[in-house]
Structure formats: C-alpha cells, structure tokens
Amino acid sequence: MGGLLAWARLLRLPNHFTAVADVLAGYLVVAGLKTVIVRPEMLWAVAAGWLFYAAGMVLNDVFDVALDRKERPERPLPSGVIEVATAARVGQGLLALAGMSACVTAVLSGHPAPALVGACLTSSIWMYDRHAKGTPWGPAVMGLCRGLNWLLGMSAAGGPEIDSQWLLPLGIAVYVAGITLYARDEASASRRASLARATGVMALGLLLAGLGTWLTVQASGTIPWAAAAQPGIAIDRLTGWMLLWSMVSLSILLRALLGVLEPVPERVRAAVGNAIMSLITLDAALVLAACGEQWAVVILLLLAPFMFLRQFIPPT
Template sequence: MSGQPTPSRARALLASLRIPNAPSVLSNAWFGYMLGCFYLGDRTGASTELPLVIIAGLCLYFAGNLANDWFDRKWDATHRPERALPAGLFQPIYYLLTAAILAASGLAAAASVNLPTLGSGVAILVLIGIYTWLHKRTRWAVLPMGLCRAGLYLMGACAAMPDVWLEEAVNSLRGSSTATSGMVFTPVDALRLLWFFTTHALGVLIYIAGLSLAARYESTEHPPHGMVLLSRAMLLLPLAAMSCWWMSWYPLPTLVGLVPFAIWLSLSLTRFRSPVPKFVSALLAGIPLIDFISCVPLAISLAAPDLRFVEQPLLVATVTIPLVAFALGRLLQRVAPAT
C-alpha cells in the first residue's frame, strides 16, 4: 500500500474496526473500573490505570475485528463482497499484522497496570480466538463473544485493585488484621462484588446473544417464531437482571437508570426494526445504556455525604460516560457501519 488512503479505503478500514462500537468498549471498561473502585480500592479520582485499561480494551477489540475479517475473507468474498478485503482495498496480510500489533499493544497496556489486568486481557484474547474460529460454524459462538464483553468489566475492575490487594485479601480470609493500605476487604465484600459483577455481565452477555440471534434469523425470509421470541426475551433481560435488587438499598436510582435503556429498546424494536442492519446497529448502540442502569446507583454509593454530587467529578463522569458513549456510538454509525 502506497500513498495516503482514499476516503473509500479509510471508511472501509473504520468499518473493519467496527469503530461505532468503540464507545461501548470504553463504557464497559469504565464501569468495571468504577465497580472495582467501590469494592476493592479507595480511589478519589481517576489515575493512570484507567486510561491504560481503556487503551487495552480498545486495542483488543480492534484486533479481534481485524482478525475476524481476515479469517472470514473467503466467506465474505461470496456473502459480503463490499467489505475491505474481498473488495481488494487492502492486502490480507495487512489486517493480520495489524491485528497482531494491536493485540500485543493491548496486552502491554494491561500488563503495565497489574498482573490481574494482564490475566483478564489474555482471557479476552483467547475468547476472541475461540469466537473467530467458531462463529461461522455454530450459533453458540455468541457465548465467547459475550464473554469478551464481560471480560472488559473484569479487566476494568482489576485495574482498580490496589497493588497490595491480593496480600490483604488473603490476610483477611485467614483472619489476620495486618494491612498496609487501609483497605478492608472481607469475604462478604468478595461475594457482593461477585454477585453484582455477575448480574451485570450476565445481562450484557445475554443481551448480545439476543442481538446475535435477532440478526441471524430476522434476515431470513421466514424466521422461526420461537427463535424470534427467544431473541426478544434475551434483549429484555437487562431490564430484569439489573432492576431494583441490583443494589437493594438504592432501588429508586436503579429504576431511574432503567428508563433510557427501556426507551431505546422500544425504539429499536419498532422504529428501527427494519432493515436488519439498521436494527442490529441500533441494538449495538444500546450497550452503554445497560451500563447506565448500574452506574446510577453505583455513583450514589460512592458519593461523599459531605459534598454535593456535582463537586465529585469522577462520580458525575460515572453517570454521564455511558450516555455520552451511546450518543457517540450513534454519531459514528453515520461514518461507518457498526456490523
């Protein structure tokens, strides 16, 4: 490739990267980080770990998309000839090498935070490989794809861990009172973190699975009625998985957090229902709104009682970033397709 890329090549590359979905990756990593702050650390502001984990998540996401297009290039030549590789806009080796560089960069960024963050990044990369290998072979490949999203939350939470988290967690479990950072991490904290993380990640995973089923079957001439109903039920799950019992001591804020997602899902199932690419793009844009459901009570839980909420910028960002990510994702869908 020589010279500057033409606009058509630039747009094709952005489409290969699935650039409209990048804001949702940021939102996922951000929520994971804030959840980790609440349960594993005592953070009053964003530190260098936060941008590093976001960079790691974006690099791994872009690497997976490029690797997916490289792996599917022969299938795309028949079914998606408008994509960059079958259209001859780029050489396949370019995508493969760029994917490898991005993957290495993502793991390097994760490793610079701490070992658990690196472990999460490696797990995401393995899941990307599994999905890339299986996604044209079985509908169950949606599970590793959804687990990649769950891995972003885990990676964000790991980035918020203090350097001595493991030592103090082990001491706490042994009943030792020795601690060096002032962190109080009990088995109850661990169970709460696991429960809240699982409900949120499960809601996102099943939403993505429902999205994938909707894309698969609604593009057919006569979609199976049972599969359509199943996909609808899976899309609705976040309304139940993260309802007022997500943080039972803050039921009203959680219910408030449900409103934007419920409105957008209703629009996606009606106004944006067809054509199918428009429907799928709308559903993809809604992923940060699932984060917003849990971010509202989480921010209130983190708020210092002696300060006004607007005086705590990290908490303001906690509730605004998912909304900004949603809006930015929709805006970027005008630049390149999300699928």
C-alpha cells in the same frame, strides 16, 4: 482519505465507544468514584479493552472474508481495498498490544487479575473469530468477550466487592449474546422464531444486570443518585433508578420486537444497531447507580462520537 475510511469501516469504528464504556463502567462500579478523577490503571484498562475490541473486529473480517465475498462484497477485505494479509498482521498486532496493556494494568493496580482477564479475552476473541462464530455456541462466546471486557475494568479496580456485582458483567454478557443471536441473519430474511428467542435472551441479560444493581444497592444501603422529585412527589432513589432501567430496557426490546414482527434485513439491522448503541446508555445507567451523575454523564457523552461516526461508517 479513502484508505483511512476503509480501515475505519473494517474496524467498525463507531462501536469502539461501546467497548470503552464497558471497561470504564466496570472500573467505576467497583471503585465507586463520585467525582471525575482519572487514575493510571483506569486509563490502561480502557486502552486494553479498546485494543482487544479493535483486534476482534479486524480478525473477524479476516476469517470471514470468503463468506463476505458472497454476502458483503462491499466490505474492505472482499473488495480488495485492504489486503487480507495486511489485515491479519494488524489484527494480531492489536491483540498482542492489548495483552501487554492488560499486563501494565495489572502492574499499576497491584494484583494479577487484569492480566488473567486479558489472557482469557485473547483466547475468547480468537476462539470466536476463528472457530465459534458460525456454530450454535458462537453467541455465547461473543457474550463472554463482552462480559470479560467488563471484568477487565472491574479487575483493575480490585474486583467485585459484593457478590451481586458479578451479575452486572453476567447480564451484559447475556445481553450481547442475545444481540449476536439476533444479528445472525441480518444480511438475509430472518426467521421470526430465532429473532423472538434472541429478544428473550436480551431481556434476560437486562433483567440480570438490573437485578445485580438492585441487590448491590440493598447490600450497601446507599445510592449516590439525587432523588427525582417534584413538589408533592417524592420518588425513592432505588425505585427511580429501577424505573429508568426499565424504560431504557423497554425501548431496546420494543425495537427488537419490530424486527420480529417484520423480519426483513432493514428492520433487523436497525434493531441490532440500536441494541449496540444502547450499551453506552446501559453502562451509564449502571454507573449512575454506583457513582452518581458525574461519571454517568461522562459515559453518556460517548454517544456523541458514536452517533456522528455511524453516519459514515455502518456499525454492523
């Protein structure tokens, strides 16, 4: 049991549900499925995205083991619970399986885009974990990985049909780059200026994703979300969605600002954990605008295992 828990900690298992939400949301936004229908290429794309994420988590700790011996000696690799060589083999194996799953997705979808996105993800994950993490452009590469995860799902459904849909993976990529920048000093006292900049980057990402949805709905002319209304009050569907997006975004940014005001490790880690968890909520909101309530609820349900597992396994 202890060995399984160590692997779950190495993999940062709660966070995997955010990767599943990303790929699924990317697929659904393009496919526009209004009812819960499961397609083979969707499942393979989700599997590929999950494997890519798992590989990235393992290889991250493999390449960071020397630093973790100083800053996080309780982690599975520096503590010796899991051997570094074993973790390296597992990480490389997961990356290979992820690439193969992306190729299967390409075959099932009938076009090569998922395989190409998978190749880009493989390169980006290796680049971040091996070379970029400690550099100034590390957050951008991490954001690229998340954006490509979204594109993996979109490509499995045929790729963006409206130009404004490209703003969705771009927004998620910028948002995650902001989270990564914010989390850089989470193990020690963080600087207010760097945290404030990171919060601004997160805000820009949220703005881009929201703008992409607004433009897409304007172009298509429909939004499959039942209008929120009370007697005597009628709320335009798109306006209602923008209010929802604004409230979710504000809740994330306010939590981040608490870390700016009091930049201690506890505040910063709490803000990072909340921002990561909120990826599921953000994905659900984007799917709500594109597909309606049914699939949005399915994605929201991914919060349940995330919140349960994080009681035992730290997500950061």
